[in-house]
Amino acid sequence: MHDIFINTILSLKDNPNIDQVVVQGFLNRIKADTRLTRDEGVADHLCSFLIPVNKASRQIYIGNHIKAAMWIPPGGHIDKGELPLQAVRREFAEELSHTLTDEKIELFDISIIEIENKSLPCTFHYDFWFLVHTPVIDFNVDLKEFYEAGWYPAEKAAKMITRPTYQPRMKRLATVL
Numbered sequence: 286m287h288d289i290f291i292n293t294i295l296s297l298k299d300n301p302n303i304d305q306v307v308v309q310g311f312l313n314r315i316k317a318d319t320r321l322t323r324d325e326g327v328a329d330h331l332c333s334f335l336i337p338v339n340k341a342s343r344q345i346y347i348g349n350h351i352k353a354a355m356w357i358p359p360g361g362h363i364d365k366g367e368l369p370l371q372a373v374r375r376e377f378a379e380e381l382s383h384t385l386t387d388e389k390i391e392l393f394d395i396s397i398i399e400i401e402n403k404s405l406p407c408t409f410h411y412d413f414w415f416l417v418h419t420p421v422i423d424f425n426v427d428l429k430e431f432y433e434a435g436w437y438p439a440e441k442a443a444k445m446i447t448r449p450t451y452q453p454r455m456k457r458l459a460t461v462l
Contacts, residue, residue, distance in 0.1 A: 289368060290315050310397050311411055324365035329409035333372040334360035337419045343462045345442040348434025356445040369413040382425035389418040394454045414454060
C-alpha cells in the first residue's frame with residue numbers, strides 16, 4: 286500500500302503546475318514513517334479533499350468548515366488501510382450525503398499545511414486534492430462539519446478560500462474550469 290501512495294505522488298512529479306517542493310515533502314513524509322493516518326496515532330497524516338466541480342457552469346462546491354474556521358472544499362482524514370480515492374468516496378457520502386457512482390474523479394494537486402488550531406491533535410495535513418466532476422446537485426451537507434456550503438462560480442470560490450497554501454490551487458482550478 287505504501288508503494289501506491291508513493292506512485293500517486295510520483296505521478297505529479299513532471300507536472301509543471303505542481304509545486305515540486307511539496308512533492309518532495311510528501312515523498313519524504315511517506316518514506317519517513319509507515320504510519321500515515323490519524324488512526325495510527327500520528328499527528329502529521331494524510332487527508333483527501335474532494336472538490337465537486339461542474340465544468341459546464343464553471344462552479345465549485347465549497348463550505349464554511351466549522352473546525353477549520355474557514356471556507357474549504359469538503360474532505361477529511363484518510364483512514365487506516367484506505368487509499369486516497371477510497372477516502373474521497375467515503376467522505377463524499379459522509380459530508381454530502383451522496384454516493385459516487387460513475388463520476389470522473391481526478392487528482393488535481395497536493396498540499397502540506399500546518400494545522401494552526403492547537404486544540405486539535407493534528408500538526409500537519411498532507412492533502413490530496415481530487416476533482417469530482419458532478420452535475421450541480423443540491424447536496425445535503427453535514428451541518429456538523431459545515432456552517433453552510435454551496436456551489437459558487439469558480440472565480441468567487443477561489444476568492445472565498447483565503448488560506449495562503451490553498452489560494453494558488455483554487456486560482457489555478459478557476460482558470461482550468
